[in-house]
Amino acid sequence: MSEPSNTPPETGSNSSTSSNAQLPDVLRNPEFLLGAAEPHQFPDDELIEIAFAGRSNVGKSSAINAICNRRKLARTSKVPGRTQQINFFSMGDNARLADLPGYGFAQVPLAVKKKWQDTIHKYLAERQNLRVLVLLMDIRHPLTDLDWQMVHWAGESNLPTQVLLTKADKFKRGKVAATTLSVEKQLANVAGQFEVEPFSSQSYLGVNEMRQQLAEWVAT
Numbered sequence: 401m402s403e404p405s406n407t408p409p410e411t412g413s414n415s416s417t418s419s420n421a422q423l424p425d426v427l428r429n430p431e432f433l434l435g436a437a438e439p440h441q442f443p444d445d446e447l448i449e450i451a452f453a454g455r456s457n458v459g460k461s462s463a464i465n466a467i468c469n470r471r472k473l474a475r476t477s478k479v480p481g482r483t484q485q486i487n488f489f490s491m492g493d494n495a496r497l498a499d500l501p502g503y504g505f506a507q508v509p510l511a512v513k514k515k516w517q518d519t520i521h522k523y524l525a526e527r528q529n530l531r532v533l534v535l536l537m538d539i540r541h542p543l544t545d546l547d548w549q550m551v552h553w554a555g556e557s558n559l560p561t562q563v564l565l566t567k568a569d570k571f572k573r574g575k576v577a578a579t580t581l582s583v584e585k586q587l588a589n590v591a592g593q594f595e596v597e598p599f600s601s602q603s604y605l606g607v608n609e610m611r612q613q614l615a616e617w618v619a620t
Contacts, residue, residue, distance in 0.1 A: 422608075423469055424615035426492040430468040433496065435485040437515075439522045443488060448495040448618055449529040453520075454536030455546060456502030459566040459601060463536060464489075464499060466601040467610050474499055484516060486523060495618040498523070498530075504546045524553065532560045532617050534610075539565035539576065539598060542583050555592030562613065563587070568598035568605050 436442050454460045461474035468474075473489060487499040500523065501516050524530070533554050537547050542565060554561040565583065568576050576598045587594040599606040 424611055426495060426615050426618050427468055427611055428492070429490075430470060430473055430497070431490045432473065433488040433490055435487045436519070437485040438519060439526075442486070442523070442527070443496065443529075445529075447529060448531050449488075449498045449527065450491070450495065450532050450534060450614060450617060451498040451500055451523070451530055452534045452536065453500040453524075453550060454502060454566075455504040455538070455544065458502065458536045458538050460499065460502060460536050462601040463564065463566060463599060464497065466604065466607050467614065468497070484512065486519065491614070491618065496529075503550075504544070524557075530559070532562065534562045534564060536564045536566050536599075537583075539568050539579055540570060542579065543586060551587065551590055551592075551594070555590045555594075558592060560593040560617075561595070562610075563594060563596045564599040564606065564610070565596065566599050566601070569600040569603040 433443070434441070452460055452464055464474040465471060468489070474487065484501055486501065489497040489499065491497055500520055503516075503520070524533075533550075535547070535550055535554070537543065543551070551561070563583065565576075565580060571579065580596055580598050584594075584596045587596065597606050597609065599610070601607070
């Protein structure tokens, strides 16, 4: 990614936060397609999918909304673990975004938690459409044990992975840079394809860069 921009979006309607003229074509008209609680409900075609994953309460829905320029495309909640299915969103005619349930939230029935885990595992391990994983981590608490599980899985699968260190607006610039460098150094010891960038859906740090990155992934 290039040098990130801190320019916030213009205020707009509930469906848009800035002019669509600033967006790559793939993000011009993103729409919710369906929610899949079980693998047999996944879309049955060959469209490219970019998956977003992260711990509960990491700001995943807010990140998706900022990147897609929609206030309410992905539902945000103050209650971690609310999303219990994989939500699919259209990105142009050739690709989809897959929003995976947040992991690491224990305050749900064990049977429900196991069902999420099984569905997510089947998606990540078997989904032929999956091209890139966007792995979100809170910059204040990166690389938790559960994050490492995702990192090692992505590395073993040789799946290109973009790590976004969310809530970067909580730190001053120097600490953002230091934390990003620390995470990069730790991931350099893991076999795989990893890129690390700070991100904030509040200050818009890294948002425009992620939009362009999505367009490149879909185009390749």
